[in-house]
Every structure is written in C-alpha cells, then in structure tokens.
Amino acid sequence: MEKICLDTDFIVALLRNRPEAVKKAEEYDAVKAEISTTSMNAFEIYLGAFRSRMAEKNVKQADDLLNAIKVLELDLESSRKASEILSRLSEGEPIDLRDAIIAGIALTNGCTLITRNTEPFKRITGLSIETW
DSSP: OOEEEEOHHHHHHHHTTOHHHHHHHHHHHHTTOEEEEEHHHHHHHHHHHHHSTTHHHHHHHHHHHHHHSEEEOOOHHHHHHHHHHHHHTOSSSOOOHHHHHHHHHHHHTTOEEEOSOOTTTTTSTTOEEEOO
16 A cells, blocks of 8 residues: 655645645545655644634644544654754755654655655655655
8 A cells, every 4th residue: 555645735735625636635545545644744734724814714624634634743763764864964955854854754654755845855865755
C-alpha cells in the first residue's frame, strides 16, 4: 500500500476545493493509498485558519479534514531525523525548521510527500516527493 503524506499546500488546495487537488485525492482513494499528513502540517493549516477573516468556518473545515486522515506525530525517531536534516542543510541555502520537521516525519514513516513546494525538499536524501 502506498503511503502518502500531504504537505500544507495540497491540504489548502483541498480545503479550497481546487479541482486538481480534489482529482489527485480521488486518485489516491481509488488505489487505497494510506493518506496522512504531519503534526507540523496540521499546525500550519490551523495557523492559517485562525489568522483568516473567516476563522471559525476555516477552523471547522480544518478540523473536519484533519480528523478524516492520519496525522503523523513528531516522535523521537522523526525528531532525530529532522535534526539531522536541519544540521546537514544549514549551510548555503538553509532549510526551514518546519520543512525539516515535515521531511523527518515523512521519512521515518516511509511516506511520499505530496507537494508543489519541492525546492526545500529535493535536497533531502531518501525523501520521496511527488508533485501534484
């Protein structure tokens, strides 16, 4: 079974009913992929929802979507991996802390990260990325 981890940009597109995101989600459902996101992505989604003009409505939508999928936690193993990623990619063009955490969680859970924000992630050894 394919293990999919949705990045924030994909979840936002789903919440906004963007046709390309909805179609991709339906494809994952059709092949019975294991759909998840990370606790860091959930944080980013909630932060955007609380900061929005229609906070109450957007937080409810976020609750509904995030409760319908598996949310992968930042545990000890993924904390170690995220720290390794952040440490290795701290020179030159550093990676954002949140992206390192997302990557660490996705890697330790054997997931393919679904994102259009490929730049920060493509430098991470072993991370499987799929753009939508």
